[in-house]
Amino acid sequence: MKIAYSAEVAAALEAGQPVVALESTIISHGFPYPKNMDVAAEMEAVIREEGAVPATIAIIRGEIKCGLSAEELEHLAKSDGVLKCSVRDLPVVVGSDRTGATTVASTSYIAERAGIRVFATGGIGGVHRAEEGADGFDVSADLLELSRSRVIVVAAGAKSILDLPATLEVLESYSVPVVGYKTSTFPAFHSLSSGLPVPAVADSTADLIRIARQHFALELPSGMLVCNPIPEKDALSNEEVEALVDQARAEAVAAGIKGAAMTPYVLGALNRVSGGRTSEVNMALALNNGRLAAKLAAGLSS
Ligand code: PSU
Ligand code: MN
Numbered sequence: 001m002k003i004a005y006s007a008e009v010a011a012a013l014e015a016g017q018p019v020v021a022l023e024s025t026i027i028s029h030g031f032p033y034p035k036n037m038d039v040a041a042e043m044e045a046v047i048r049e050e051g052a053v054p055a056t057i058a059i060i061r062g063e064i065k066c067g068l069s070a071e072e073l074e075h076l077a078k079s080d081g082v083l084k085c086s087v088r089d090l091p092v093v094v095g096s097d098r099t100g101a102t103t104v105a106s107t108s109y110i111a112e113r114a115g116i117r118v119f120a121t122g123g124i125g126g127v128h129r130a131e132e133g134a135d136g137f138d139v140s141a142d143l144l145e146l147s148r149s150r151v152i153v154v155a156a157g158a159k160s161i162l163d164l165p166a167t168l169e170v171l172e173s174y175s176v177p178v179v180g181y182k183t184s185t186f187p188a189f190h191s192l193s194s195g196l197p198v199p200a201v202a203d204s205t206a207d208l209i210r211i212a213r214q215h216f217a218l219e220l221p222s223g224m225l226v227c228n229p230i231p232e233k234d235a236l237s238n239e240e241v242e243a244l245v246d247q248a249r250a251e252a253v254a255a256g257i258k259g260a261a262m263t264p265y266v267l268g269a270l271n272r273v274s275g276g277r278t279s280e281v282n283m284a285l286a287l288n289n290g291r292l293a294a295k296l297a298a299g300l301s302s
Contacts, residue, residue, distance in 0.1 A: 006067025009055045018052035018297035021111035021119040028079040028101035029264035036077045050294030062097030105145035112149040120293035122286040123189040126158040126167030146223045147174035154226045154293040156285040157187035177224040187229035190236045209299035234284035247273045
């Protein structure tokens, strides 16, 4: 597979230095412009602060890029004609020289092939709540890809716009290790906890590094999901989130949104109905994940 690396990412991979993959759908479709410019820049900054090299992944005019320039990040942030590109979309986006922002699924797919073992994002996609779409069946390809790309994904769980118990069940069926970082419950993205138990807990960064090493040593064919709860000071309460999510979902249903457009639409609606608060919260948790992912990458490469 042909990947165009930035000079910095190529040098880091060559030297065995820690590298953290970052997705670009979060930039193009997860935050409003120009807030998403700050998110992109600060994600890269916190990873550098922890001694790792950030590798933001996207398809730019048909080229699979690993490590982006400031101009490329700005182009993705403006999101003008930028497609949301999951794994199944790769052949078409690459083959027609289009620009696509990669999801958790396609970023994991590319990261593995680039030799990157750790990936930081905000939250993963999952099983949508049944009543959301008229067809009542929408399961993110993120879950399938977690089962078949050997990349450790650090996320603040999944948003409560999803069916979280069903999401955890699918991860179990797909044999994806799910590890709570200093938590025994599945975090709910904007809020600290969904109350649902996770199968394993890492009590420290050292513990997490040990588990991650074993994951690769055992040659499991999957990735691993590390659940890192939002810092307490930034979290919203479950009640607050439920009320916001109900409004946002009602808007999505009324607007007839379906399929791949659902997650971006609901994120935008949440931002609107919360007066911009959910985007602040989203940024705080994404940066928190970037930091932990960089520590993990550093631990794995030493
Ligand atoms: N969750 C978020 N913010 C996001 C996404 C998920 O909190 O921006 C994006 C990620 O790129 C994820 C994608 O991979 O949405 C999932 O989309 P879908 O549900 O259509 O698979
Ligand atoms: Mn979907």
